[in-house]
Amino acid sequence: MTAAAWTMLAITWTIVAGITLRLFLLVLRTPVRPDGDDER
Amino acid sequence: MTGNAREAWGTRVGLVLAMAGNAVGLGNFLRFPAQAAQNGGGAFLIPYLVSFVLMGIPLLWVEWAIGRHGGGFGHHSAPGMLDRLGPQRWLKYIGVFGLFTNLTVAAYYTYIESWTLAYVYHSLVGTFHHVQPTTFFPEYLGVHNSIFALPGEALFFFCITLTLNVFILSRGLAKGIELAAKIGMPLLLLFAAVLAVRGLLLGPGDPGVVESPLAGLNFIWNPNVSGLTNPSTWLAAAGQVFFTLSVGMGSAHCYASYVKHKQDIALNAASAGWMNEFVEVILGGSILIPIATAYLGLSAVQSATAGGSGFGLGFLTLPTLFNNWGWLAPVAGAFWFGLLFFAGITSSLAMGQPILAFLEDEFRVPRSKAAVAFGAGALALGFVCVWLYPGGSFDEFDFWTGTFSLVVFALAEAFIFAWIFGMERGWEEITRGADIRVPPIFRFVIKFVTPVFIVVVFVGALFQPTGGSWLDAFGSLFAGHGWPFAPESVVGRVFHLGDAAYTWRDSAGNLTRAFVQDATRLLLLLVFLGFGGLVWLAWKKKRKEGVA
Numbered sequence: 001m002t003a004a005a006w007t008m009l010a011i012t013w014t015i016v017a018g019i020t021l022r023l024f025l026l027v028l029r030t031p032v033r034p035d036g037d038d039e040r
Numbered sequence: 041m042t043g044n045a046r047e048a049w050g051t052r053v054g055l056v057l058a059m060a061g062n063a064v065g066l067g068n069f070l071r072f073p074a075q076a077a078q079n080g081g082g083a084f085l086i087p088y089l090v091s092f093v094l095m096g097i098p099l100l101w102v103e104w105a106i107g108r109h110g111g112g113f114g115h116h117s118a119p120g121m122l123d124r125l126g127p128q129r130w131l132k133y134i135g136v137f138g139l140f141t142n143l144t145v146a147a148y149y150t151y152i153e154s155w156t157l158a159y160v161y162h163s164l165v166g167t168f169h170h171v172q173p174t175t176f177f178p179e180y181l182g183v184h185n186s187i188f189a190l191p192g193e194a195l196f197f198f199c200i201t202l203t204l205n206v207f208i209l210s211r212g213l214a215k216g217i218e219l220a221a222k223i224g225m226p227l228l229l230l231f232a233a234v235l236a237v238r239g240l241l242l243g244p245g246d247p248g249v250v251e252s253p254l255a256g257l258n259f260i261w262n263p264n265v266s267g268l269t270n271p272s273t274w275l276a277a278a279g280q281v282f283f284t285l286s287v288g289m290g291s292a293h294c295y296a297s298y299v300k301h302k303q304d305i306a307l308n309a310a311s312a313g314w315m316n317e318f319v320e321v322i323l324g325g326s327i328l329i330p331i332a333t334a335y336l337g338l339s340a341v342q343s344a345t346a347g348g349s350g351f352g353l354g355f356l357t358l359p360t361l362f363n364n365w366g367w368l369a370p371v372a373g374a375f376w377f378g379l380l381f382f383a384g385i386t387s388s389l390a391m392g393q394p395i396l397a398f399l400e401d402e403f404r405v406p407r408s409k410a411a412v413a414f415g416a417g418a419l420a421l422g423f424v425c426v427w428l429y430p431g432g433s434f435d436e437f438d439f440w441t442g443t444f445s446l447v448v449f450a451l452a453e454a455f456i457f458a459w460i461f462g463m464e465r466g467w468e469e470i471t472r473g474a475d476i477r478v479p480p481i482f483r484f485v486i487k488f489v490t491p492v493f494i495v496v497v498f499v500g501a502l503f504q505p506t507g508g509s510w511l512d513a514f515g516s517l518f519a520g521h522g523w524p525f526a527p528e529s530v531v532g533r534v535f536h537l538g539d540a541a542y543t544w545r546d547s548a549g550n551l552t553r554a555f556v557q558d559a560t561r562l563l564l565l566l567v568f569l570g571f572g573g574l575v576w577l578a579w580k581k582k583r584k585e586g587v588a
Binding site for chain 2 (some may be wrong): 001002004005006007008009012013015016017019020023024026027028030032033
């Protein structure tokens with residue numbers, strides 16, 4: 001693999017994996033807000 | 041109260057996994073790597089991620105917001121949701137797309153899903169040790185010298201797959217769809233990770249290996265920077281983002297409609313969207329092309345993916361290549377087609393739920409009966425795809441329902457949300473209860489940039505030029521030779537530009553592909569009008585009851 005290909009792969013994987021993991025961990029850690037009445 | 045007012049997601053993770061499962065489909069593994077490789081390699085990822093941020097994520101927020109807003113009024117399908125976005129009476133008829141698309145796409149999509157199930161079985165029993173998939177596949181589909189096909193085994197697996205979908209849907213949100221996503225998504229990730237690691241570790245010492253799998257990875261990731269100035273690359277990237285997220289269907293709206301009034305949608309939508317990107321960019325790009333390159337060599341893979349699809353490699357080539365893996369071959373085949381099956385079923389369930397919700401909400405049909413009605417509808421339409429597969433009916437379904445309708449509906453909903461519902465209320469809807477800070481710039485993006493992106497995708501599909509080169513097409517236009525419409529463009533398809541001689545019967549009096557194509561279009565139009573009639577009936581009933 002060329003250096004340019006490795007660079008693109010490393011940058012893209014880091015961005016995608018980093019954001020995905022960060023957001024999913026936030027989903028896991030944030031408790032759901034109580035909302036008793038969902039029908040308006 | 042409505043028929044399914046007590047339906048709710050069991051857990052937040054379940055909702056995010058179900059929504060990610062809705063987005064993750066066969067295209068993540070078969071279409072993305074081929075599209076990336078053919079459109080600038082690593083450089084493709086730049087317009088791809090730009091499109092994701094400026095069109096994909098905003099559109100997900102819009103769909104979740106429309107869904108939760110409509111759900112608050114007891115509507116869990118698109119007609120009712122759109123009806124609540126403004127006083128215009130025609131809005132609910134735009135929502136017909138959100139029913140039509142789901143049923144018609146489910147019809148042919150569950151057929152593809154059933155192929156993956158059949159391939160899991162045939163991988164496990166070792167069929168591909170003695171039968172070439174290139175022989176097996178046409179035989180399986182019943183493709184002979186006719187426009188008709190009645191393949192017994194394919195119909196059997198199709199019925200099994202549909203029955204499984206109906207069974208899961210009939211169990212409800214938490215005990216059905218959510219449970220399926222909680223089982224299917226982790227297994228999909230596990231299967232994909234195992235195949236990616238094994239594939240990338242193939243070396244010269246392994247039997248049958250002719251080239252390093254890294255040459256395949258290089259094919260996908262080596263940046264061809266000149267592609268960035270080519271409009272075709274941007275169009276391909278925007279199209280890939282659009283279709284990978286399953287937006288413009290009405291299914292994301294439906295899932296989001298079960299989220300309560302003050303609960304987050306901003307983080308949930310972003311998390312599900314990025315999860316789809318993880319599966320597509322990291323796992324989807326690391327299996328098919330690297331493994332195929334290792335055994336076939338790069339030039340064979342380049343020509344196999346020249347059309348921007350990895351479907352042939354995935355179904356016709358990979359099963360044979362796994363034979364080189366010794367005792368692992370049946371497991372590898374089962375993993376590959378198993379992950380495609382999980383990717384498929386988590387999407388087809390999302391297509392079924394809006395139909396069930398419409399029947400439950402608007403006609404008080406019990407869930408189990410609504411699930412059976414969905415299954416019967418998908419079976420009837422799917423049978424047309426099976427029976428007329430060689431005549432091109434399947435392709436017509438794929439194009440008009442799985443491509444064209446999605447873009448039309450997404451375009452309409454983006455404009456309705458930003459310009460009729462209004463960005464003031466729209467922004468409040470997106471950010472209410474948000475567990476992340478949505479950057480204010482997205483208010484501008486949703487109002488102006490996202491609709492422009494969808495218009496570009498729409499115009500791209502409408503006027504796609506022959507050979508895919510827009511620069512050459514404009515050159516032809518300005519030279520006075522006219523616009524070279526590709527046969528696969530919307531205009532090209534409407535006017536059958538791909539047919540040498542357009543006729544419904546050939547010289548021997550037999551029906552032609554053109555007949556099947558036109559008949560399929562008429563059928564789809566009737567289905568659309570049928571859903572339109574149901575919406576009209578439902579609202580007539582509401583007016584009578586004084587609830588419209």
